[in-house]
Amino acid sequence: MKHAISRLLLVTSTLGLCASAGAETTLRMAHLWPAGSAVNQDIYQAWANQVEQESNGQIKVEIYPSQTLAKADQAYDAAANGIADISVTLQGYTAGRFPLTEIVQLPGVANSASQGACILQTLYDEGDIVGEYSDTHVLFMFTTGPAYLHTRDTEIRTPADLQGLRIRRPSEVAGEMLASMGAQPLGMPAPDIYTALQRGVMDGLSFPWEAMKVFRINELTNYHLQVPYYAGAIVATMSQTAYDRLSPEMQAVIDDNSGMAWALKAGQVFGELDKAGREEAEAQGDTIHVVEDPLNDPAWAAPLKQGTENYLKRLEERGLDNAKEVYEKALALRERCEA
Template sequence: MTPIRFMTSATGRAVLALSATLALAAGAVHAQDKPVNLKMSSWVPAQHPLNPSLQAWADDIKKASNGTITATLFPSEQLGKAFDHYDMARDGIADFAYINPGYQPGRFPIMAGASLPFLFANGKGGSAAIDEWYRSYAAKEMKDVKFCFAFVHDPGTFHARKKITLPTDIKGMKIRPATSTIGQMVTSLGGTNVQASAPESRDMLERGVADAITFPWGSIGLFGIDKVVSYHMDVPLYVTPFVWAMNQSKYDSMSPAQKKVIDDHCTSEWAEKVATPWADFEFAGRAKIAGQAGHEIYKLTPEQLDAWRKATAPGEAQWAEGVKKVSQDPKAVMDALKASLAKNKSAL
């Protein structure tokens, strides 16, 4: 057996010295990454299932960045009102912000298409679908921020103080819509929109300022709205699209290695992963409401459902006009969304 010989020549010493230098250099690269703490703003209450998902996302970033990127989550509108979260991300009030684009009618016309009625069958695949679709438009429509990912909740419906079965029932009602697109539908059916963020909605209903709300099932109990409405239409009427966005300057200030960590966590896979616990929570909400006394959950007949589809169809034409104003082809935009929904098994 040939004995192992250690390198003692000048060449050997040079190789060892080079190896040591490279190792030190690699360590220096990590050492040069300055610590970053991200302020993450979420306007839903602390107990909302979205918050643990956002925290888990941030924890994974910390691990992937070798601890150089940490985050502090501020729920319950601590950093600002729900309506203001896009501007908060733009202005650096928050480094990451949870945005409902529908809270600002007309500002994000492309994304508004995702809240048209009768598109989404579920919130899990639906979140991957909307993220994959919107990535083609986000850089232009949300150019003030760094888009991270988009997602949706499980489909919501009408929850009201009186039974709503036909589109004609909306006439004369005061309704808090989830998005501007749903608000346009309400107006077209003869109703009046009452603007209120999710945290403000129970008070509006309790005081009689609103007669009904469009909301997902689980959040009805979470926000206490089940105490002030009794009738619930059992149909996947709509979803609300959301965006998780970053302050661009904060991103630009990071090292290349840190930017890669952020980029690796701003994907369609992460969109679905973050949205899934919330989707499960909302889906389970229907059974919880069904188990409460004084609540009526009712299905629509095929004829009633057909009436709703016909009555809400003009909303797409109205949406299309807004898309044309930003020099986009509405048919191509909607066809792309429907294709993404089909691909992710979330088309209604």
């Protein structure tokens, strides 16, 4: 009788880990991307398939896309608290929680998703930002490609053109830069943008080309300005409790599918989607302007550099005395991580 009760308790665990007599474990993964997107299929489903294969079927992964298990701004806590066994989310959704991580999002740090993934994962692997994730078991980190400015009806060429426009901001830091240029930043998760733009709640947004395609935003926009002032940091992380409950052999399977290899794979997928997103906008006849070197551009350099300085200063005021050191290291990693 005691054995039967113990077995029942394992099966009904509220942590989402379902263990059977055959030692099979099901992990629930939460993320915000659509189920049919290449991001879900080529990164998260591919990861799930690899883990299942290498565990000989002892680990299975149930994927809950489109915020169906946890909202984007609550996804990290969902993993930390065991509501989800694995969560993938953008750190920018929880402003101020990952301050050193968000340094990678600053203008000029990464020129592509692959480069950003390499820089971010290296900072984690070498201990520079590891302390920000002590409440979960990190699998891998990566970034989007550079985020640009996209609008429905207003053509943007200079910061002055942003005056009064309601622009969705991807993070608090990016929002401050937009506000300094006269825009009205709005915060909302990526899956909500289409409806907000369609209803006229906002005039435009900041998004990488990848997201313009994945979330179908190209359908609603006509003007695009490629000024790379931001990139989104993303973390795939696991409940520490869920990880600890695995056998050493199954933990080894998770470990073998963590770190730089998967960070770079994710970066490659995002890079390919960036290319496809721009091609989609070109095919529909949209107007696209490009600022080649924004940190040295007469119009854009000042607000972007000031935004960076403001952010680093704020981190130092919070007692993060190594903020500039992490920033300088991120810049130095660009050559090692050149993609």
